[in-house]
Amino acid sequence: MGTKGQHATPPAPDENLPYIINTDASKKAIGAVLLQQYREGNENIVSTAPRALTPIEQCYTTCEQELPGITFALEKFRINIYGHKIILYTDNKYLTFLSRCAITSNRVARWMVNLQQYDIELRHVKGAHNHLADIISRNPAGLNAIEIRNLTKPNTIMVNAISVDKSVCKDLTNSAELQKIDPRIQKIRGRRAQQPTVSDPRYRLVDDILFYREAGHASEWKPVLPECLEERAIQYTHTSLGHLGVDKCREQIKQAYHLKNLGHKVRKFVACCDT
DSSP states (O other): OOOTTOOSSOOOOOTTSOEEEEEEEOSSEEEEEEEEEOTTSOEEEEEEEEEEOOTTGGGSOHHHHHHHHHHHHHHHTHHHHTTSEEEEEESOGGGGGGGGSOOOOHHHHHHHHHHTTSEEEEEEOOGGGOHHHHHHHTSOSSOOHHHHHHHOOTTTSOSSOOOOOTHHHHHHHTHHHHHTTOHHHHHHHHHHHHOTTSSOTTEEEETTEEEEOOTTOOOOOEEBOOHHHHHHHHHHHHHHTTSOOHHHHHHHHHTTOBOTTHHHHHHHHHHTOOO
16 A cells, blocks of 8 residues: 555545554564555545554464554554445455454464444455554554564565665775765864874774764674765665654664764754754
8 A cells, every 4th residue: 555645734534434543563562553455545644553563462362463453454444444345455354254264272262253333344455555554563552662673674574665866885885985074074084193192082994984982882883974975874764664754763873873963963854843
């Protein structure tokens, strides 16, 4: 499912149209999106709902994790959807013919009874087309900082391709050369060369690349991003990961690079993003 041609100002839900729900379960969380499709083909996001899975739920099979995601979505969106036709998209093909199978688990039986309250048409959607629910399930509330870093790695947060300027990736691999012409980085390198014994312990040179680590923290050493790449790196991260908010965009960048005043720069960029 996509969200092509969204309205500049999303309209209120239309009680005469069916509702669409996209759900997805990751290893740690579940996510759901409630939409409506208008006659001209545009889709409007009505509401979203993420939730972290409990330790017990994390031990469920993949299918069993999808089912509580569906029941959770129905409960959260009940005020909108109850009594209406619901088209429910899931990327787990097993669920589309679950009603025709023998149910041997008590918890699955309870979930299925709950589904009987609603007029639901289950449809399978490829994972690559289920990116809205996928993003939400990989960025849930209720996780600590370490769990979020392990869950939302840049190479796993999305399953679909987004058209962005990928030339920044090539420039990032050339950051060592760009460091050499960056005035601020050159000052830091110069101070280290002149006074190596009293230089700032947060910085170190490895293979002629300047790295940074927060003082008093056991965090990893991260390369210092040249100023000429800062805005492009923020734009690439924000856009390619589904227009993340300030905090999540900042955390994604912090995993890979060091930028001075990162929070301020991300807030300024996101505030100017029309999307």
